[in-house]
Amino acid sequence: MRYAAIVDRLANEGARAWEVHGRAMQHRREGRDVVILSIGDPDFETPEAITKAMVERVSSGDTHYGSIDGGPELKAAIAAYHKRQTSHDVGAENISVTLGAQGGLYGAAMCVAQYGDEIIVPQPVYVTYDSVVQACGATLVDVPLRPERDFHLDAGDIEAAVTPRTRAVMINTPHNPTGAAYGRDDLMALGEVCKRHDLWLISDEVYSRTLFDGREHVSPASLPGMAERTIVVDSLSKSHAMTGWRVGWTVGPAAFTRHMYYLGLALHYGPPTFIQSSVAVAFTENFPEVEEMRARYEARRNLVCEALAACERVRVIKPEGSCFMMIDVRPSGLTSQEFSSRLLDEAGVSLLPGEGFGSNGSGFVRLSLTASDEELSEASRRIARFAGTLNLPARSITALRRAPDTFQDHVKDASSPCIRRDLRSR
Numbered sequence: 001m002r003y004a005a006i007v008d009r010l011a012n013e014g015a016r017a018w019e020v021h022g023r024a025m026q027h028r029r030e031g032r033d034v035v036i037l038s039i040g041d042p043d044f045e046t047p048e049a050i051t052k053a054m055v056e057r058v059s060s061g062d063t064h065y066g067s068i069d070g071g072p073e074l075k076a077a078i079a080a081y082h083k084r085q086t087s088h089d090v091g092a093e094n095i096s097v098t099l100g101a102q103g104g105l106y107g108a109a110m111c112v113a114q115y116g117d118e119i120i121v122p123q124p125v126y127v128t129y130d131s132v133v134q135a136c137g138a139t140l141v142d143v144p145l146r147p148e149r150d151f152h153l154d155a156g157d158i159e160a161a162v163t164p165r166t167r168a169v170m171i172n173t174p175h176n177p178t179g180a181a182y183g184r185d186d187l188m189a190l191g192e193v194c195k196r197h198d199l200w201l202i203s204d205e206v207y208s209r210t211l212f213d214g215r216e217h218v219s220p221a222s223l224p225g226m227a228e229r230t231i232v233v234d235s236l237s238k239s240h241a242m243t244g245w246r247v248g249w250t251v252g253p254a255a256f257t258r259h260m261y262y263l264g265l266a267l268h269y270g271p272p273t274f275i276q277s278s279v280a281v282a283f284t285e286n287f288p289e290v291e292e293m294r295a296r297y298e299a300r301r302n303l304v305c306e307a308l309a310a311c312e313r314v315r316v317i318k319p320e321g322s323c324f325m326m327i328d329v330r331p332s333g334l335t336s337q338e339f340s341s342r343l344l345d346e347a348g349v350s351l352l353p354g355e356g357f358g359s360n361g362s363g364f365v366r367l368s369l370t371a372s373d374e375e376l377s378e379a380s381r382r383i384a385r386f387a388g389t390l391n392l393p394a395r396s397i398t399a400l401r402r403a404p405d406t407f408q409d410h411v412k413d414a415s416s417p418c419i420r421r422d423l424r425s426r
């Protein structure tokens with residue numbers, strides 16, 4: 001039987017990087033001693049008041065068809081939250097409740113781009129973006145996030161990648177996998193690029209409540225002239241430890257939100273009613289658990305940074321937010337694939353090779369902070385011990401540690417930093 005071309009576009013590569021995680025899970029099933037830091041599911045419980053509200057709704061029979069893109073109470077709660085974040089007044093007509101942030105990303109891409117269009121995505125990039133762009137048929141244009149800028153955005157690189165076919169830029173701040181949180185100036189500069197070239201800005205803000213060192217989240221939707229071209233994508237998955245609930249939302253122009261409604265009608269006919277009716281409380285009340293989780297991630301980040309600070313053969317990029325951090329393993333003399341594979345086999349720690357997030361992640365491994373302090377301490381000890389066994393001559397370690405990261409290390413053609421990924425099939 002024949003299938004549509006989209007099925008090939010969705011089954012894309014990047015799977016090799018996940019091989020280490022698959023093996024780590026297998027090791028665990030076999031009862032072997034392994035610390036798994038290759039996945040990003042919070043190890044905390046959903047705040048009890050939210051769970052209780054949901055159970056009550058199910059028990060009271062709220063189990064029938066509900067609203068396709070979010071009921072009025074939930075939309076009003078999200079609108080008030082958005083206003084607190086951005087100072088912009090929005091209403092129900094601007095909000096679409098989605099199945100996780102993932103549903104919002106998919107919907108946003110489907111509504112603004114199609115075959116023949118291009119979407120610019122800074123890379124390393126969260127793994128599903130490729131599928132989302134492939135699904136809508138557009139071409140994903142990679143623009144490298146440079147390690148020497150601690151993976152911060154460079155609006156000049158983005159502008160250099162714009163063509164007449166560009167429809168949107170898709171960003172994520174704070175960023176998975178690098179932990180970079182873009183500041184107001186970076187986002188202002190990006191906003192100017194979007195305005196100059198009449199582009200959408202799809203802004204994935206799922207880690208906006210997980211910022212460190214007193215940083216405040218900046219949503220590009222809050223910047224002058226940006227609300228009408230920004231689609232904010234967010235969810236409760238990480239900040240409220242609710243990955244399994246699949247509660248996300250988009251905030252965007254009313255016309256965009258109408259299109260999301262019809263997409264939801266075709267795709268899922270709305271998120272579960274009893275979940276819609278119970279999670280408004282997550283926006284209206286301040287849960288101490290949310291701040292506690294944020295603070296725990298920050299403490300864990302500090303723990304790993306301190307534990308690995310003296311390690312000669314790896315260099316931690318201190319994250320500013322999210323629940324991930326990148327470790328530069330180039331000084332170890334191994335590729336990130338070799339490093340993570342050998343680290344699992346020889347030391348029982350599972351980290352994800354940076355290539356899983358695109359070619360600009362090569363030379364780095366991603367460590368997830370969604371594990372206990374004890375596990376993170378043990379993992380750090382094992383990483384340091386493993387790195388210490390590597391037989392790289394001292395001279396080359398010093399040279400590598402001194403050498404500034406060069407752009408050319410990360411892209412093949414330095415004069416044209418962006419990389420267009422051709423669609424394998426249409």
Ligand SMILES: Cc1ncc(COP(=O)(O)O)c(C=O)c1O
Nearest residue numbers: 100101102126172176206235237
């Ligand atoms: C950057 C980023 N965007 C979106 C998502 C998907 O979030 P959700 O579980 O709300 O669909 C994730 C999940 O890890 C993520 O890291």
